[in-house]
Amino acid sequence: MSFAAYRSVLSRPRARQVLLLGLLLRIPIFGTGVLLMLHVVNQLGRSWGEAGLVSAVATIAIAVSGPWRGRLLDKHGLRKVVAPSLVITGSAWAVAPFVGYWPLLVLAGVAGLFVVPIFSVARQGIIAAVPIHERRTALSVDGVAVELAYMSGPAVAVWAGTQWGTAPTLFVVQMLAVLGGGVLWLLDPPLREEGSADDAVALPRASWFRPRFVVLCLAAAASTLVLVGSEVSVVAALQGWGQYALLGLVFAGWGLGSIVGGLTYGALSRGFSPFLLLAGLAVVTMPMALAGSAYTFAALAFVAGLLCAPTITASVEAVSRVVPTAARGEAMGWHGSCMTAGSAAAAPVAGFVIDHGGYQPAILVVSVAGLAVALAGGASALFARRRRLALAA
Structure with missing residues (x-):
């Protein structure tokens, strides 16, 4: 066992770039779930069951979007997939924190369908940024980043929501996510290894x-x-x-x-x-x-x-x-x-x-x-x- 492998992974600028963006873009995703439920209960005066429904709709939408957006990444590349996400999720979350329950339910679902596919992007970007013998180490660092986002996202979101209200906090959290997505679009990290043999091949799913x-x-x-x-x-x-x-x-x-x-x-x-x-x-x-x-x-x-x-x-x-x-x-x-x-x-x-x-x-x-x-x-x-x-x- 040697921790020198981490030094090698973190010495690669592209790997550091993707790891940092992956961490920053996941924090709003993990923070939004609990913040959304608190908003429905405290701000909109609805039940916990109704709050759970909004959270479930957003979660299901994100799950449905995964394979679909991933296939688009394979076919069209990062920028053509991320750009619509920024426009649609930015527009949805600019309005969602300030509307009633049913419009919020719809907007949360739409935003979930078009969320920036950061889990897929981060893992592909990390795999592409390191040689195959460092892949497990790089993915382990990404796993730790996910854990940090999972631990910090809800805590930060709930603290901010209690300080400034859930509506403005939801707005700020999601606008920061859009900003992070814009940086991802601008940097456009490669999602495939250089010289990949099937780089330009459209493969049937079967x-x-x-x-x-x-x-x-x-x-x-x-x-x-x-x-x-x-x-x-x-x-x-x-x-x-x-x-x-x-x-x-x-x-x-x-x-x-x-x-x-x-x-x-x-x-x-x-x-x-x-x-x-x-x-x-x-x-x-x-x-x-x-x-x-x-x-x-x-x-x-x-x-x-x-x-x-x-x-x-x-x-x-x-x-x-x-x-x-x-x-x-x-x-x-x-x-x-x-x-x-x-x-x-x-x-x-x-x-x-x-x-x-x-x-x-x-x-x-x-x-x-x-x-x-x-x-x-x-x-x-x-x-x-x-x-x-x-x-x-």
Whole structure:
């Protein structure tokens, strides 16, 4: 294990550029969800259910946009995809914070459909900016950037919203996102490696959308099912114990563990199968069901967090290897949408189990589901490898 690889990655100007832009553009995305719900409840005087509907519409729209916008990136390049995003999302969010509930619902959906595809752009840009032997390290740095954005976005947005009101905060956050998107458009980082063999080839989806890719997307969905499902369970437990104020401590432990795990994984001389890491994530999450206080949760969350970023990094790296460069944008879009779908499914699944059995079985249910997907995916990968070897012989 050597951390010198990080020095090499960060010495590359294009890699630094994409990593920084990726961090800055993700903060508004993570911050907007909770801020939007607070705006609906506090500013518009609606219920939490109605607030959840707005958040769900925006989330579904972003998930739908992933593969579609990714395919456009493959076909037309960054500038032709980002430019309409800036115009449409900028116009939508310039109005949305100052209108009623139903117009807000529509505008949030439209903005979600045309959001700057930063997850796909950042990962493609990072892959293109470094040689293949540094890919895992670079993607690990990006995973840490995602974790930092996930931790800071909601906290900053909620603080600003309580200080200056949710409407002006929503407006400012989204205008900063448009500004960041404008910088991305101006810099136009390459999304493909120089001299890529399939650089100008339009590939039919059937040529790469195959079982190997599908199981990787399922593993990505299962990873967020485990993560978000256990998060929801922790929130329910702390609320029941009257320790809700310590939720930040637990999430800090989780985030710190993920950062440590991500940086360690990127420094390793070799990577691991995403299915093996997903199985490990599911197994180390299970003991959280034994927690009896927020402090125990924080310690166990740190341990579980150690495999969060590595699991996601390994799945992104695997997708980049099994999908041709010319289709990577759409593939990353599908991968991101599956992660979003896993997150979206986690809340109702965990919520149903919590209502009928409590937080402990909820953690076990999402963990077992993740473990089942990992075992099935690992078995399918092993079968496919043996089949290729048999055909080669």
